[in-house]
Amino acid sequence: MSTLDATGEAARRPFPGRRARTGDVLLQGVAGLAALGAVVLLGLLAYKIVDGARLSLSTFGLGFLVHVGWDPVHSHFGAGGFLFGTAVTSIGALILATPLALGIALFLTELAPRWIRGPVTALVETLAAIPSVVIGLWGILVLGPVLHDHVMPALHSTLGFIPLFGPSTTGSTIFTAILVLTIMILPIVSSISRELFLGVPPELKEAALGLGTTRWEMVRGVVLPHTRGGVAAAMILGLGRAVGEAIAVAQVIGAFNNGISWNLFSSGNTLAAQIALEYQSAETKLDVSSLFYLGLILLVFSLVVNLLARMVVRRVARRQGVPAR
Amino acid sequence: MSAADVSALQRPNDRLRRRRAVNRGMELLAWLASALGVAILGVVVWSVAKRGASELNLDLLTKVPVPFAIGNVKQGLANAFVGSLVVVGLATAMAVPFGILVAIYVNEFAPRAIRNGVGLVLDVLNGVPAIVVGIFVFGLVVVSHGQSAYAGAFALAVLMLPLVARATIEVLALVPSTLREASLGLGVTRWRTTLGIVLPQTVGGIVTGTMLAVARVSGETAPLLFTCSLAGTSIDSNPGHALQTVPVAIFELSESADPADHARAWAAALVLLLFILFSSLTARWLAARSRRKLGRAT
Numbered sequence: 239m240s241t242l243d244a245t246g247e248a249a250r251r252p253f254p255g256r257r258a259r260t261g262d263v264l265l266q267g268v269a270g271l272a273a274l275g276a277v278v279l280l281g282l283l284a285y286k287i288v289d290g291a292r293l294s295l296s297t298f299g300l301g302f303l304v305h306v307g308w309d310p311v312h313s314h315f316g317a318g319g320f321l322f323g324t325a326v327t328s329i330g331a332l333i334l335a336t337p338l339a340l341g342i343a344l345f346l347t348e349l350a351p352r353w354i355r356g357p358v359t360a361l362v363e364t365l366a367a368i369p370s371v372v373i374g375l376w377g378i379l380v381l382g383p384v385l386h387d388h389v390m391p392a393l394h395s396t397l398g399f400i401p402l403f404g405p406s407t408t409g410s411t412i413f414t415a416i417l418v419l420t421i422m423i424l425p426i427v428s429s430i431s432r433e434l435f436l437g438v439p440p441e442l443k444e445a446a447l448g449l450g451t452t453r454w455e456m457v458r459g460v461v462l463p464h465t466r467g468g469v470a471a472a473m474i475l476g477l478g479r480a481v482g483e484a485i486a487v488a489q490v491i492g493a494f495n496n497g498i499s500w501n502l503f504s505s506g507n508t509l510a511a512q513i514a515l516e517y518q519s520a521e522t523k524l525d526v527s528s529l530f531y532l533g534l535i536l537l538v539f540s541l542v543v544n545l546l547a548r549m550v551v552r553r554v555a556r557r558q559g560v561p562a563r
Numbered sequence: 564m565s566a567a568d569v570s571a572l573q574r575p576n577d578r579l580r581r582r583r584a585v586n587r588g589m590e591l592l593a594w595l596a597s598a599l600g601v602a603i604l605g606v607v608v609w610s611v612a613k614r615g616a617s618e619l620n621l622d623l624l625t626k627v628p629v630p631f632a633i634g635n636v637k638q639g640l641a642n643a644f645v646g647s648l649v650v651v652g653l654a655t656a657m658a659v660p661f662g663i664l665v666a667i668y669v670n671e672f673a674p675r676a677i678r679n680g681v682g683l684v685l686d687v688l689n690g691v692p693a694i695v696v697g698i699f700v701f702g703l704v705v706v707s708h709g710q711s712a713y714a715g716a717f718a719l720a721v722l723m724l725p726l727v728a729r730a731t732i733e734v735l736a737l738v739p740s741t742l743r744e745a746s747l748g749l750g751v752t753r754w755r756t757t758l759g760i761v762l763p764q765t766v767g768g769i770v771t772g773t774m775l776a777v778a779r780v781s782g783e784t785a786p787l788l789f790t791c792s793l794a795g796t797s798i799d800s801n802p803g804h805a806l807q808t809v810p811v812a813i814f815e816l817s818e819s820a821d822p823a824d825h826a827r828a829w830a831a832a833l834v835l836l837l838f839i840l841f842s843s844l845t846a847r848w849l850a851a852r853s854r855r856k857l858g859r860a861t
Contacts, residue, residue, distance in 0.1 A: 259752070261752055261753075261754040261755065262752055262753045262754045264754065265667070265753070265754035265757060265758070266668070266672050266753075266754075268664060269664045269665070269667045269668035269671070269672060270668050270672065270673075271664075272661055272664035272665045272668060273664075273665045273668040273669060273673065273677075273681050275661065275665075276661075276665050276681060276684055276685065276688070276724065276728070277680075277681065277684050279688070279721065279724070280684050280687060280688050282699075282703070283688075283691065283695075283696070283699045283721070286699050286702040286703050287695065287698065287699060287702070289702065290698065290701075290702040337596070338596045338599065338600065339596075340596075341592055341593040341595070341596025341597065342593070342596050342597045342600050344593045345593040345594060345596065345597040346597070348593075349590055349593055349594065350597070358597055358600075358601060360844075360847065361600075361601050361604055362597075362600045362601065362604070364604060364840065364843070364844075365600070365603065365604045365607075367778060367779075367839055367840065367843045368604075368607060368608075368782075368836065368839070369781075369782025369783070369784070369810060369835060369836070369839065370782070370783075370784065370785075371782065371784045371810045371813045371814050371817075371832075372607075372611060372782065372813065372832045372835065372836055373607065374814075374817065375611075375813055375817045375828055375829070375832055376607050376610050376611065378817055379614075379817070379825060379829075380610050421603055421607070424600060424603075425600075428600070452582050452583060452585070452586035453586055453590065454585055454586040454589040454590065455582065455586070457589075475690075478690060481692070482690075482691075482692025482693070482694070482695070483692070484692065484693065484694035484785045485694075485784045485785050485810075485814060489814070489817055489818070510692055510694045510785075513694050513697075513698060514694055514784075514785055514788055517788040517789050517792065518792075518793075529698060530698055530702065533694070533695045533698045533699075536692050536694070536695050537691060537692075537695050540687075540690045540691050540692055540695070541687060541690075543690065544686055544687050544690040548683075548686070
């Protein structure tokens with residue numbers, strides 16, 4: 239404030255650097271706080287989910303995971319049926335989506351004329367942009383009735399000896415959910431696979447073709463082995479997406495909570511869908527806490543999926559001598 | 564291609580014929596898979612467009628829903644459109660500056676180990692299911708303060724944060740380090756270099772990333788169910804209240820048994836879909852254009 243301060247300041251710093259350095263510290267501090275904030279946010283998220291689930295955890299323990307049924311009247315809740323439904327729907331979707339996605343990726347990298355690649359890539363990826371609530375709306379009002387009227391009776395009469403294809407009474411079934419999830423994970427698996435296939439060194443492909451292989455033999459012998467790990471990671475990520483999808487599944491699966499059935503043409507429920515459907519009806523503390531317990535299962539699963547996909551990618555990268563991204 | 568040319572020189576035998584047939588079959592399957600992928604998109608979009616277009620009129624955007632309407636009352640979802648604007652706008656305002664700061668720290672200041680750590684956190688955050696984010700915010704905010712547009716926006720912001728941060732990190736990494744060195748070498752301080760020289764280079768990428776993130780969260784229903792869904796039917800823009808939003812409205816209308824409700828759900832879905840397709844296609848186009856420009860410069 240006084241002149242003495244000002245001159246002292248100037249003497250100590252021949253360059254107008256003090257304010258500038260404050261700026262550096264300030265920006266680094268604020269940005270660092272933001273980064274710390276992101277880490278804290280994830281920690282807080284995990285803590286709040288565990289905290290919310292505490293009552294249910296202490297009441298039901300691990301038995302929650304195997305008990306089938308959601309009974310608010312007697313306050314007895316279990317995730318067994320939802321775990322079953324989640325496994326069936328997401329694995330079913332993965333089984334349908336993977337070959338389809340690989341076919342699309344191969345078409346886009348090996349077969350398609352150049353002019354068609356860009357538009358088809360964009361169209362398939364646009365599928366990923368459609369909100370789940372819109373796909374669910376389509377699933378319940380268009381896909382469900384079509385499946386119930388035509389597809390499910392036909393499958394039941396021809397393949398009915400397999401218990402999966404039982405009689406159908408409604409369009410809101412596990413099967414409908416599988417198809418809806420297939421549509422939702424298809425663009426994820428196909429776009430990752432496409433990028434992987436593009437990364438296969440052309441020398442390898444040309445070498446195979448030069449040896450007289452057909453294009454399919456080249457794909458089977460060079461492209462697929464070369465990208466196996468990456469495709470596995472893509473499938474894991476697709477599975478993670480299918481498991482976590484709440485809204486579209488909630489709309490089409492029929493929300494049947496008391497029992498499990500191998501008949502794909504009957505209603506069921508999944509972890510995520512059950513949370514979404516209970517948003518208005520959960521009343522008691524134990525009920526709400528059990529929803530958090532379901533969320534905790536989903537959270538743990540999503541963590542495992544993410545780390546697993548990361549590990550697979552890293553291992554493949556190391557084996558191939560390419561530094562991981 | 565070359566395989567066919569080479570094998571044409573040999574005398575075709577049964578084995579070769581079989582190999583070619585398998586090849587032909589597999590190629591056909593790949594064609595069919597792609598056709599199916601595009602067809603699915605076509606069928607979904609066409610279903611929404613066909614059913615939504617008939618109900619798509621000014622009433623949808625200007626009138627509010629009338630509960631237990633008897634007869635032919637003009638109804639719309641104006642409240643939901645206003646609510647969505649408020650909630651998504653607030654979420655963007657929360658997530659974008661936060662995401663950019665995280666990206667600046669990761670790319671410009673952080674040591675390698677921390678950079679990888681924050682990257683992992685962003686990936687994990689990106690992988691958390693939206694419904695789990697919903698109950699997280701429910702536990703954090705709603706249990707003590709009740710539902711509000713702030714709570715809903717916060718939930719959406721949690722989903723947007725990793726998207727914006729990732730996109731910004733990617734474009735920051737593209738800025739040539741010679742640019743930073745030139746600026747620092749001229750005696751410009753670190754913070755002015757970062758904010759005045761480096762960041763302006765990345766505005767295009769940040770805008771693209773933000774648009775994609777907005778497109779993604781404006782269709783999200785799951786995080787809003789527990790945080791911002793118990794809303795009235797009047798037009799309201801006070802973020803302190805729980806506001807109706809377009810995705811939640813579609814979800815509720817789709818569960819209804821009344822065909823008139825379904826019609827409005829289709830119309831709202833059409834508007835939502837048009838908005839999302841428009842913004843994500845524009846973002847893609849902008850990204851492609853800036854990539855072309857960068858390619859020409861180097």
